Amino acid sequence: MGIGTPTLGPLLRNLIEQLDGAVEQAYQRSGVDCRPRYTPIVRTMMAQGPVSIRAIAQQADVSHSAVSQTVSQMVNAGLVELQPGADARERIVALTPRARTMLPALERQWAATNAAADQLDKELSAPLSRILVEALQALERESFDTRLEPDSARTPPHSPLHGVQHRRCAHGAAGTTGTAVDAGPPNPSQGATGTRLLRRQ
Helix, strand or coil: CCCCCCCHHHHHHHHHHHHHHHHHHHHHHCCCCCCHHHHHHHHHHHHHCCEEHHHHHHHHCCCHHHHHHHHHHHHHCCCEEEEECCCCCCEEEEECHHHHHHHHHHHHHHHHHHHHHHHHHHCCCCCHHHHHHHHHHHHHHCCHHHHCCCHHHCCCCCCCCHHHHHHHHHCCCCCCCCCCCCCCCCCCECECCCHHHHCCC
């Protein structure tokens, strides 16, 4: 690849900036005080009502720390409130009355985003959302960290030893950092991935 050829990282960042930036501008034009990164949290509470940060992370498929950071921003924006949970460590997240009044406008914006995403997909050689999902599935089979290792040190994804190698990384085996298994999908602060990158923002 030539020096002037864009690499994967800049291309992905540029894509996310354009998509999330356009959606955020659309929110502003419609007078909705929201950000794309709030969408997974809002949608989870629309479906389940007040819920724990852990449950949001599981439902949205993002890290606990990423959800916690975004929830803090939403608390400051007056969109959610924290309530005590079953034990002292648990916090339950609930939409505020202000946030609930925004839901009809948000749903209209999500529908417009989905329509724009469908239009974009039709202009591509393959649907962007499908390619992104396939890429994430491939990285679940073999992390990018592992793919960066020299060929001689790599274990083929379908080898019986492949899962063992990943479990050793996860537990911080000698000579590993533990980052190969759970680099984590892009969090709400980075936009969403797969179908969430384009849908329901």
